Amino acid sequence: MKMMNYKKYKRFETISLPDRTWPNKHIEHAPTWCSVDLRDGNQALVTPMKIEEKVEMFQTLVDLGFKEIEVGFPSASQIEYDFIRVLIDENMIPDDVTIQVLTQCREHLIRRTFECLQGLDRAIVHIYNSTSILQRDVVFNKNKEQVKQIAIDGCQLVKDLSSEFDGEVILEYSPESFTGTEMDYAVEVCDAVMDTWGASKDKKVIINLPATVEMDTPNVYADQIEYVSRKFKDRDRVILSLHPHNDRGTGVAATELALLAGADRVEGTLFGNGERTGNVDLVTVALNMYVHGIDPELDFSHINDVKAMYERCTKMKVGPRQPYAGQLVFTAFSGSHQDAINKGMHKYHERGEGIWEVPYLPIDAADLNRQYEPIVRINSQSGKGGVAFVMDTVFGYHLPKQMQGDFAKVVQSISEAEGEVSPERIFDTFTKEYIDNESPFKFIHQKQTDESEDKSHEHERKVELTISDHGEVKTIVGYGNGPIDAVKDAFNSNGYPYMHLLDYSEHALTSGSSSKAASYVQLRAKGTSITEFGVGVHADITTATMKAIISAMNRIHRRLNKQ
Incomplete structure (x- = not known):
C-alpha cells in the first residue's frame, strides 16, 4: 500500500520556554469578548450576508452581551461600507458597545475606513499586515525592516486621522x-507600533496575536503568548488579544491555554464560522467557563434561538455534534449511558437541584432552554434505562425496576427491525402491550362491599367483578383482606388459572380533579415459571389495580397458548 508522503512537511521552529507558568493556572474570569462574525465570519460564507441579515445578527450579538463587535472591512466593498453606515445613521449601536473595523496598513484603505466612521463617538480601528517568514518571502518579497515599516506607517496614518476625528479611536x-513569525521579531514590530501610537497605561493598544493558521499543538500557542507577553517593552500598555483559527481542530483548546498564558481578550465567532476550518467557537469557549462555575458574561440561555438566527443569516448548518448547540449533544443511545443519566437525574432532583452532577451531562440542558425529551433516544444499542427514562420524563410512568427490562426487550425488537424508535412510538407500544391489552379478558365494572361488620365472615372486603371472558360477560365474586386480595380470590376460586402476585406498585399520573393513577402488577401462573407484568390506568386506584391484574392475566394467557 502506498504511504502518504509525510516527509514533504516540517514543523515550524518555535521558541523554548522551559519556565512557562501557564500550566499551573486556571481560568478564573471571562476575557473581553469580540465577535468577528460580521467580518471574518461573513467573508468566509459562500453567499455573504445581506444588510438586513447583518443587522439581525448584530442585534443578536448585542443581546448576547458582546461589548466589542467587528462589523466589517468598510474599504473592501460597498455593502460593508453601507452596513456600517446603517448602524451609525440609524443609531443602532448601544452606548456600551464599541464597533470594530478592519483595514490593511495601506493608505487609501485607511482613509476610506475613517470616512465610513464619521459620526461615531468611539470605534476600534484594527490595522494589520502579515509578518510571517513565509509571507515576507513569497507574498511581499520584503525584509524585516521593510515589513515593520509598513506597520509603523499604517499606525502613523491612523494616529494622524484620529486627531481629526470627532470621536475616540482605539488602536488594534x-x-x-x-x-509563523519569529517571536522576537513579532515583539519588535508590536513595540514599534505602540511607540508610534504613544501607548501608555491610560492609552492602551490592543495587540492581537492571531493564529491565522493553526500550525502546532495548543501548548505551543500558549508558550508563544506567554513569551511575547513577557517580552513587551511595557506590558501595562497592552490589551493582549487572541484570534485563533481552527486548522488543526484545536482552536478551543489553544484559546483556553492562551488565556492561562496571560491573554486578556478573545476574538472569534458563533459556532466557529470562518475561513477554512473556521475561527475559534466562542459559544464553546464561553460555556466551557460556565460549566466550571465562571460567569462567561455572555448569555446563551436561549441557544436554540441563537442557532436558528445563525443558520438563517449565514445559510450554514450547526452540526449535530457541535458542543452545547448540536441536535444530538444531549442525547444518549447507549444503554449504560441512558441508565446512568436516568439515575443521575433522579438523584439531582432528590438533592434539591443544587450543584449539577449528572453522569455524561456536563451541563444542564435546561440552562440553555433546551428540552429533556430528546436527551435519551432509543435504538438497538439502548437499554432498559433509556426506555424507562423516556417513559418517566416524557409520559410520567415510573416503571418498576423489574418491568423496565421486560418492556425494553419489546422496544429493542422494534428498534432492531426499524432503527431509532421515537418517544411516541414507545408510548404507543407500551399502551398496546399493557394498557389496551383486553383479550381474552376485559374489565367492565367492579363493586366493593365492606364485610368487616359481618362477624360471621372472616374477610374484610367483598368484590363483585364484572368482566368479559372471551366475549361472554360474567360477574365473579371474591373475598379478601383488601381489594387486591379479593380480586385474586375472585379469579382463583372461579375456575381461572391460579395466579400468584409477585409485585405491586402504583402512583399518580396527573394532579387535579381529573387525575389518574397507574398501577403495575407482576403475576406468576402457579405451577409454572411464567411471569408477566400488567398495567392499569384509572381515576380510581383500586380499579386501576384490577385492570392491571387483568392485563397481566391476558399476557400470561398468550404465553401459555404459545407453548
Missing part, C-alpha cells in the same frame, strides 16, 4: 500570521 494592531 495584528501581526497577521503571528504563529
